[in-house]
Amino acid sequence: MGYKAKKSFGQHFLTDLNIANDIVEGLHYVPGLNVVEVGPGQGVLTEMLREKDIHLKLIEADRDMVSVLLTKYPTMSDDIIHFDFLKADLSRIFDGQQLSVIGNFPYNISSQIIFRVIKYYEVVPELVGMFQLEVAERIVSKPGSKKYGVISVLAQAIYDGELLFKVPPEVFDPPPKVNSGVIRLSRRENITFDYDRSLFKHIVKTAFSQRRKMLRNTLKSMVEKAEFKDDEILMKRPEQLSVDDYIYLTKNLGTTAE
Structure with missing residues (x-):
């Protein structure tokens, strides 16, 4: 036209x-x-x-x-x-x-x-x-x-x-x-949100804001506050984590975003 x-x-x-x-x-x-x-x-x-x-x-x-x-x-x-x-x-x-x-x-x-x-x-x-x-x-x-x-x-x-x-x-x-x-x-079928979606989004964005750093550094304040001890996952960089890994972090780092 x-x-x-x-x-x-x-x-x-x-x-x-x-x-x-x-x-x-x-x-x-x-x-x-x-x-x-x-x-x-x-x-x-x-x-x-x-x-x-x-x-x-x-x-x-x-x-x-x-x-x-x-x-x-x-x-x-x-x-x-x-x-x-x-x-x-x-x-x-x-x-x-x-x-x-x-x-x-x-x-x-x-x-x-x-x-x-x-x-x-x-x-x-x-x-x-x-x-x-x-x-x-x-x-x-x-x-x-x-x-x-x-x-x-x-x-x-x-x-x-x-x-x-x-x-x-x-x-x-x-x-x-x-x-x-x-x-x-x-x-996806049977989606269940048994975690804080706001915190999930906050953790994902924070992790990828410094994608070359290990999570123990990027999420340091949250890890210390929650007294989270899983060293294996914290030694990884953000692109190495699956969706389920981020859900796992969300469940263990608290219930509300900082």
Whole structure:
């Protein structure tokens, strides 16, 4: 439609329909599934999602893109939401029902999108989305990797993640300066929070703030206050700990963040 992408919205329009189809097929569909597409832009994914037996809503922050979508899909006027996804209450979009999230996400807010989904994990069992490749790999990376960090631990405490495929810059208009990657996050079964989630997040962020140091140094004040004596785990660096290790630390270092 000749629409020029806006840098302020981090827009890069996907032009390869095969890749768009691969993204759409990344979700696990059941009849009547509730799906929220984030940042639909000109509707490349939307077109294919509309062919599924699902309940689809679109959240788009760019008013001009909302106008494009309303013109293209006039019957979806009640399902096209002009709003900032990072401020959206996901528990209200489908009246508290479960929903899956999909999108060719704006790269400038992609990490924030993950944290928003984590906040509403109870209603979001699955996410499939395009990210800058570096961010995608960080989200799904495992312990021992240099890419493993805060977002890896916080996401994987709730979701199992996998990198589905990589995407080159030339399939976008305008092409980004980086490669992209599509990931799927699937909510883990039987999640129980028998630990302080606020403290968990605090410990993870504190540990990775100095990722080259051993935990006995980074978490020294908390360790001393809790009189924690597990020397083996404290001799490790943050990227060497699994999600379960961080949960173990949380349970042993107190009940509230400092």
